[in-house]
Amino acid sequence: MMTNWPSGLSLSEDDKNVYVQASVPGVDPKDIEVTFDKGVVWIKGESKDEEQNKKYYRKAASSFSYRVAVPGDIDSTQEPQASVKNGVMTVTFTKSPKAQPKKISVKTG
Numbered sequence: 001m002m003t004n005w006p007s008g009l010s011l012s013e014d015d016k017n018v019y020v021q022a023s024v025p026g027v028d029p030k031d032i033e034v035t036f037d038k039g040v041v042w043i044k045g046e047s048k049d050e051e052q053n054k055k056y057y058r059k060a061a062s063s064f065s066y067r068v069a070v071p072g073d074i075d076s077t078q079e080p081q082a083s084v085k086n087g088v089m090t091v092t093f094t095k096s097p098k099a100q101p102k103k104i105s106v107k108t109g
Contacts, residue, residue, distance in 0.1 A: 009066045015101050018093040022066045025087035034082050041091055042067045073099035
């Protein structure tokens with residue numbers, strides 16, 4: 001049986017935020033460490049098997065470490081938000097108000 005998990009890291013943005021998405025399938029959110037320092041986000045962790053009374057002949061392990069520079073002008077007054085859903089961690093960074101697009105009204109006549 002083959003499971004089609006997203007793999008790796010995605011980086012995207014919209015008008016107000018920058019998003020870093022990392023594949024973390026099968027890893028408990030409490031076993032994931034996220035740090036942001038000098039414009040670089042680091043997401044790392046590993047799955048841990050709590051069952052001690054099993055005899056393993058082969059044991060799958062899942063670990064990851066992603067580091068990426070976050071582009072743009074991030075608002076340092078806003079705390080980044082991290083959440084996990086369906087095996088994908090999303091870290092959301094708010095853009096600085098000065099980095100957000102401005103609408104310009106068009107006058108007629």
